[in-house]
Amino acid sequence: MIVGKQKSIAEIREIVSPYKKLLVLGCGTCVKTCFAGGEDEVATLSSALRLLFKKDGRSIYIEELTVERQCEDEFIREAAVAISKNTAVLSLACGAGVQAIARRFANVPVLPGVNTTFIGVLEKQGLFTEECLGCGDCQLAVFGGVCPVSRCAKKLQNGPCGGSRIGKCEINPETDCAWQQIITRLTALGQLDNLRKYNPPKDWRTSHAGGPRKLVREDHVI
Amino acid sequence: MKPESPSNLQRVLSDGKFAVTAECGPPRGADPEIIRRKGELLRGHVDAVNVTDNQTAIVRMSSIAACVHLSAMGLEPVMQMVTRDRNRIALQSDILGASSLGIRNILCLSGDHQTFGSQPDAMNVFDIDSVNLVHMVKVMKADGKDMSGFDLISPPRMFIGAAANPFADPFEYRVIRLAKKIDAGADFIQTQCVYNLERFREWMRLAREEGLTEKVHILAGITPLKSEGMAKYMAKKVAGMDVPESVIKRMGGVPKGKAAEEGIGICLETIAALREIKGVHGIHMMAIEWEETVGRIVEAAGLSPRPQAA
Numbered sequence: 001m002i003v004g005k006q007k008s009i010a011e012i013r014e015i016v017s018p019y020k021k022l023l024v025l026g027c028g029t030c031v032k033t034c035f036a037g038g039e040d041e042v043a044t045l046s047s048a049l050r051l052l053f054k055k056d057g058r059s060i061y062i063e064e065l066t067v068e069r070q071c072e073d074e075f076i077r078e079a080a081v082a083i084s085k086n087t088a089v090l091s092l093a094c095g096a097g098v099q100a101i102a103r104r105f106a107n108v109p110v111l112p113g114v115n116t117t118f119i120g121v122l123e124k125q126g127l128f129t130e131e132c133l134g135c136g137d138c139q140l141a142v143f144g145g146v147c148p149v150s151r152c153a154k155k156l157q158n159g160p161c162g163g164s165r166i167g168k169c170e171i172n173p174e175t176d177c178a179w180q181q182i183i184t185r186l187t188a189l190g191q192l193d194n195l196r197k198y199n200p201p202k203d204w205r206t207s208h209a210g211g212p213r214k215l216v217r218e219d220h221v222i
Numbered sequence: 223m224k225p226e227s228p229s230n231l232q233r234v235l236s237d238g239k240f241a242v243t244a245e246c247g248p249p250r251g252a253d254p255e256i257i258r259r260k261g262e263l264l265r266g267h268v269d270a271v272n273v274t275d276n277q278t279a280i281v282r283m284s285s286i287a288a289c290v291h292l293s294a295m296g297l298e299p300v301m302q303m304v305t306r307d308r309n310r311i312a313l314q315s316d317i318l319g320a321s322s323l324g325i326r327n328i329l330c331l332s333g334d335h336q337t338f339g340s341q342p343d344a345m346n347v348f349d350i351d352s353v354n355l356v357h358m359v360k361v362m363k364a365d366g367k368d369m370s371g372f373d374l375i376s377p378p379r380m381f382i383g384a385a386a387n388p389f390a391d392p393f394e395y396r397v398i399r400l401a402k403k404i405d406a407g408a409d410f411i412q413t414q415c416v417y418n419l420e421r422f423r424e425w426m427r428l429a430r431e432e433g434l435t436e437k438v439h440i441l442a443g444i445t446p447l448k449s450e451g452m453a454k455y456m457a458k459k460v461a462g463m464d465v466p467e468s469v470i471k472r473m474g475g476v477p478k479g480k481a482a483e484e485g486i487g488i489c490l491e492t493i494a495a496l497r498e499i500k501g502v503h504g505i506h507m508m509a510i511e512w513e514e515t516v517g518r519i520v521e522a523a524g525l526s527p528r529p530q531a532a
Contacts, residue, residue: 162387
């Protein structure tokens with residue numbers, strides 16, 4: 001899923017301050033799961049903003065709404081009426097959701113309330129870890145299901161570097177060394193010989209390095 | 223140096239002589255005198271001077287420029303190049319530029335992660351890794367082609383080095399990775415500083431078993447310790463460093479004023495031990511901001527005078 005973290009209340013207050021009527025718009029999929037922008041967060045944030053503005057002696061009207069996904073027209077349409085009634089939208093979706101709303105409502109300021117952080121998993125309750133950079137050319141078959149692009153701080157294709165100690169990454173003792181995990185996995189799978197092979201430089205064209213990407217599914221184009 | 227002649231380091235190693243190189247960190251400033259002064263301290267004591275590339279991710283005078291200052295003094299540089307700061311386009315371009323300036327040795331590294339440095343807010347590059355870099359230089363040199371397959375008008379001439387850390391984990395894999403660097407095209411290997419001789423011997427044994435010492439020149443890393451504090455710092459804070467408790471105790475066991483002497487003593491014993499290990503073809507001295515000690519250690523170790531450059 002896309003993992004995000006709600007911005008600080010101070011930053012949110014700053015960016016919404018020019019507006020009198022605000023729609024706080026939640027997203028009920030990824031950011032809900034990581035407690036950044038689902039309906040519970042919409043309610044809590046809205047209450048906090050109302051209190052803050054009241055304390056500042058200013059009035060603000062805040063409407064609350066959460067749709068299933070802000071990145072799909074089917075659900076965006078559900079927010080159209082609420083958006084038209086307000087002067088700005090504070091979107092608690094990921095960056096994709098914020099932009100999807102902005103593109104469809106040309107005259108409404110759409111503000112981000114969440115910092116989109118990574119594609120990751122819920123490793124355990126309260127802990128999310130980054131697992132994928134969306135490089136567009138998945139080589140997890142070679143690396144035993146552990147991604148060196150997203151999980152090695154140097155994106156090494158032929159790791160590990162000299163800083164791997166006791167299974168941990170040199171940049172942070174809390175971070176597992178991806179290459180240690182690759183080796184452990186491949187050893188368990190009896191595929192350690194995978195690593196004797198030289199991995200050539202990665203072709204980054206399929207990644208963001210090649211510019212903003214598009215996926216066209218001709219079979220689905222109407 | 224004639225364009226077709228090998229580097230001095232290459233010549234010393236191919237002649238089967240025990241090589242000595244030393245590290246030289248460029249200044250955090252634009253004054254060439256600092257690099258010249260360091261070079262002067264190393265003159266006559268080493269076969270080549272290894273110039274770091276923004277080591278510890280701190281901005282310094284560029285490795286290429288510092289190498290040129292040393293070359294102008296008649297010293298042979300080894301240019302370090304890290305993949306942290308340049309993509310493949312910039313790396314290839316700088317290798318061609320360095321070769322045009324007479325630089326004949328390169329040490330290919332990934333580089334310390336920028337979060338360790340003074341500008342942790344920087345973006346890193348890591349377009350390719352150090353093994354890819356070794357391979358890239360090898361193809362440029364041997365096949366005369368850049369990474370696009372374009373035939374270079376005049377290929378760069380480089381004696382290619384890579385690093386190895388016998389003390390990092392996972393230990394068993396370290397030799398496989400060394401083999402990969404050699405297959406990619408490494409001519410020589412510089413190791414992390416050796417304090418744990420036992421582990422280093424074991425790593426060398428594994429390297430010999432794989433036949434790697436026949437294919438590459440291994441230079442063992444040496445860093446003289448100045449104090450017990452430095453030993454502790456290296457043990458705990460420096461990534462990939464293995465300083466055994468016995469070495470820390472030894473540094474702490476002498477009065478503070480004698481600690482540097484003790485450190486030099488440990489170095490000399492280590493060098494003597496390294497010379498007995500089959501497959502070790504030289505040492506690389508990393509006397510961090512203590513270049514004046516290199517000459518003394520080299521002489522005391524019986525490694526003076528150095529073979530005359532051709």
